[in-house]
Amino acid sequence: MFQLLPWTFAVDTVHFWVHYGLVFLGFLLGGVTILVQLSKPAPYGKFDQGNSESWGVTINQRLGHILSDATPGVLLFLLVFFLYGTERQYTNYVFLGLWQAHYIHRGIIHPLVMRYSKAQVPLGITLGGLFPNCIFSFLCADWISSARYPDQYYYDPRFIIGLLLFVFGYVTNKWADLKLRSLRRQKGTDGAGRAQTTFESWGVTINQRLGHILSDATPGVLLFLLVFFLYGTERQYTNYVFLGLWQAHYIHRGIIHPLVMRYSKAQVPLGITLGGLFPNCIFSFLCADWISSARYPDQYYYDPRFIIGLLLFVFGYVTNKWADLKLRSLRRQKGSNGYYIPSGGLFELVACPNYFGELVEWLGWAVGTWSLSGLAWMLFGCATFVPRAAHTRKWYCEQFMEYPRGRKALIPFVY
Numbered sequence: 001m002f003q004l005l006p007w008t009f010a011v012d013t014v015h016f017w018v019h020y021g022l023v024f025l026g027f028l029l030g031g032v033t034i035l036v037q038l039s040k041p042a043p044y045g046k047f048d049q050g051n052s053e054s055w056g057v058t059i060n061q062r063l064g065h066i067l068s069d070a071t072p073g074v075l076l077f078l079l080v081f082f083l084y085g086t087e088r089q090y091t092n093y094v095f096l097g098l099w100q101a102h103y104i105h106r107g108i109i110h111p112l113v114m115r116y117s118k119a120q121v122p123l124g125i126t127l128g129g130l131f132p133n134c135i136f137s138f139l140c141a142d143w144i145s146s147a148r149y150p151d152q153y154y155y156d157p158r159f160i161i162g163l164l165l166f167v168f169g170y171v172t173n174k175w176a177d178l179k180l181r182s183l184r185r186q187k188g189t190d191g192a193g194r195a196q197t198t199f200e201s202w203g204v205t206i207n208q209r210l211g212h213i214l215s216d217a218t219p220g221v222l223l224f225l226l227v228f229f230l231y232g233t234e235r236q237y238t239n240y241v242f243l244g245l246w247q248a249h250y251i252h253r254g255i256i257h258p259l260v261m262r263y264s265k266a267q268v269p270l271g272i273t274l275g276g277l278f279p280n281c282i283f284s285f286l287c288a289d290w291i292s293s294a295r296y297p298d299q300y301y302y303d304p305r306f307i308i309g310l311l312l313f314v315f316g317y318v319t320n321k322w323a324d325l326k327l328r329s330l331r332r333q334k335g336s337n338g339y340y341i342p343s344g345g346l347f348e349l350v351a352c353p354n355y356f357g358e359l360v361e362w363l364g365w366a367v368g369t370w371s372l373s374g375l376a377w378m379l380f381g382c383a384t385f386v387p388r389a390a391h392t393r394k395w396y397c398e399q400f401m402e403y404p405r406g407r408k409a410l411i412p413f414v415y
């Protein structure tokens, strides 16, 4: 049954009037803001006509944005959520996560990485942003930490559509900001005037180890655990076995691997990191949701799907780790961070045994969990590994005359 108001907001009288008083103020502020901004844009950036002194003393622009956005959007929001709010369902945490994802970027990362044309911003502009940000951060934090949504709200079209809109908007917003930033890098207004390389066209770069931790460990380890323990309901041994398998993969892939590998480049474009983060979030959520909400029979450990799935996963896991370590040891042996022809074991048969191993892991996952989410994740793995392995094999053949042409790309003797 579709409920028009799905939540309950059971707070005391003072809390009620603080909340709805601020809602009224919020609407009023929106009305005043649109009238003022329509008549004249706030004088910062391209609209700074040189008379911005009338807004008062200036402060460092990066600091200004951190003050006006991160202080209310990150700090105040967290304080209100944890000290003032009372509701602790998964919906409250999902909304908290969305808000923080936006404001950690908008209030901290964005001001630190953008290339502003001016180093200073009028303090009046900062305060002019700080004031409404405080009101709305308080209001939204108050709501999402005091409203109770029904247990099954994740099936509600409002929740699903809202989440999809948010993610789409988030990605579009970040992409556009990064594109604007990369314009100045391309045109050389940072002083270099260099031609843009494909690498740079992905936008700002970050430390490669941090990039992989962000794109793999955050969803694969953290989000997965949160969904499993806060959102899921089933607690049989099978649910824990699947949790263990997934975590074994992602603790290695998302934490150990990025910390120990010898990368040839210290930096990675942030676009690559976000491009990995997005699908990893979707699939981590999906698989965690499945394995923490699906109930398998008590005797499932006798089931051939469970046994074969487990064996495939373990075989794939060992192969993947062995191949990655083999690649790592190549550079240690040769003493430089160049590229060499790997040999031995499965490297004699395929160019990318690490991808082959990971693919077998997810095949095992799909068979063992016998789920559509597992199948979707395995197919997504194929979509990544099949083309990348083909490119890698082609790259080896072009780089090394002596590269054995009989080696396949991904699957021994087949492809």
Ligand SMILES: NC(=O)c1ccc[n+]([C@@H]2O[C@H](COP(=O)([O-])OP(=O)(O)OC[C@H]3O[C@@H](n4cnc5c(N)ncnc54)[C@H](OP(=O)(O)O)[C@@H]3O)[C@@H](O)[C@H]2O)c1
Pocket (backbone or CB within 6 Å): 253, 261, 262, 263, 264, 265, 320, 324, 327, 328, 330, 331, 338, 339, 340, 341, 342, 354, 355, 358, 381, 384
């Ligand atoms: N689940 C997914 O969707 C997904 C997607 C991609 C990767 N992965 C997994 O992540 C891991 C790493 O993947 P990747 O794409 O980064 O693998 P990769 O391209 O094979 O690189 C792995 C590491 O080995 C180095 N390396 C590669 N070829 C080399 C050679 N011929 N000589 C010397 N060093 C070499 C690379 O150096 P450089 O960094 O300098 O190139 C990098 O440090 C794998 O386990 C893979 O299965 C998963």
